[in-house]
Amino acid sequence: MRVLVPVHSPELLLLLQVLGALFLAIGLWAWGEKGVLSNISALTDLGGLDPVWLFVVVGGVMSVLGFAGCIGALRENTFLLKFFSVFLGLIFFLELATGILAFVFKDWIRDQLNLFINNNVKAYRDDIDLQNLIDFAQEYWSCCGARGPNDWNLNIYFNCTDLNPSRERCGVPFSCCVRDPAEDVLNTQCGYDIRLKLELEQQGSIHTKGCVGQFEKWLQDNLIVVAGVLVGIALLQIFGICLAQNLVSDIKAVKANWITHGDGYKLLNKQHFENPWLMLTIFEGSIGSAASTELSTEGTGPNPTSQQGLIDLGSLCT
Structure with a gap:
């Protein structure tokens, strides 16, 4: 039975579904290009984080929410609308719990972040997307490694053991280097043998600060902006939950007549x-x-x- 309850802002729900489908399509396309879809075991072989997971998970969640909200609103389906509000509420409380735990257990979070970055340093050459993500982070935050350049000793291509035949031995990736604004061509060999030098000599050529410390500094410098974005996301989620519950109440009220x-x-x-x-x-x-x-x-x-x-x-x- 259609009760013809007015639907508020169905365009937003449709936009959510379209964006989710786009993110999911990009993630699946990236996996297809890397041959992951034909070899599923490759997902577990990578020691670090595959950035494509972010597109797949975020796209999948957005697609499910968009479908449930859009179809539930247009067809006045109270089950889909309740699923939409409960799922969105669960995400909201998970985000809230994560924020509280991160504030309370700051030292533990810092240690886990160090461990996470070092695991990805080990797998730097194993996945091109992971490599690009690490290079972007080191260039953006002007850092090198989790705590410093010596963290790259964990990677088999950059470690300083005598048995390492790599030309990158005792070096760091080019993303650790201090860029010369006058250079038009990127020098990808600027980090070769740099860790054989003293730390004072390294400072003019590469970034010697760790990415964990630089990330914490960036958060402090941009605390208002970051907090504003997080509050905005939370308000959108609360608005979506209230809108879905209000629509369910309207449908039930009309059906009662x-x-x-x-x-x-x-x-x-x-x-x-x-x-x-x-x-x-x-x-x-x-x-x-x-x-x-x-x-x-x-x-x-x-x-x-x-x-x-x-x-x-x-x-x-x-």
Whole structure:
């Protein structure tokens, strides 16, 4: 049954679904280009983080939310609308819990971040997307490694052991280098053998600060902007939850004014609610022939003491 409840901002729900599908398509395309779709075991072989996971997970969640919200609103499906609000509420509380835990256990989070970055340093050459992500982070935050350049000793291509035949031995990636604004061509060999020098000599050529410390400094310098973005995302989620719940309430309120009549529905107006006997006559076609016969023998209306009449009246009152 369609109750024709006005839908507020369906364009936003449709946009959410389209963006989610786009993110998911980009992630699947990237995996296809790397041959992951033909070799699923490659997902677990990589020691570090595959950035494509971000597109797939975010795109998948946005697609599911967009579909449930859009179809639920357009078709007035209360189940999909409740699923949308519950799923969105779960995401909101997970984000809130993560923020609280990150604030309370700052030292533990810092240690885990160091461990996470070092694991990705080990897998630097194993995945091109991971390599590009690390290079971007080191260039953007002017850092090198988790705690410093020596973290690159964890990578088999950059470690300083005598058994390492790599030309990059005792070096760092070019993204650790201090860029010369006058250079038009990027020198990808600027980090070769740099860790053989003293730290004081390294400072003019590469960034010697770790990415964890630089990231913390960036958060402090941009705290208002970051907080504003997070609050904005939270408000959008709360708005979506309230909108879905409000729509569910509207649908239920409109459905409460409709009653079944045979194979269709009849709208109850004020006159029906004021005259319960008139409400009972609407049900005559669906009560059954036995009940109709019993009600019609009284002449003036249904017998209030009739068992069938009491059952039907009770169902209306509930």
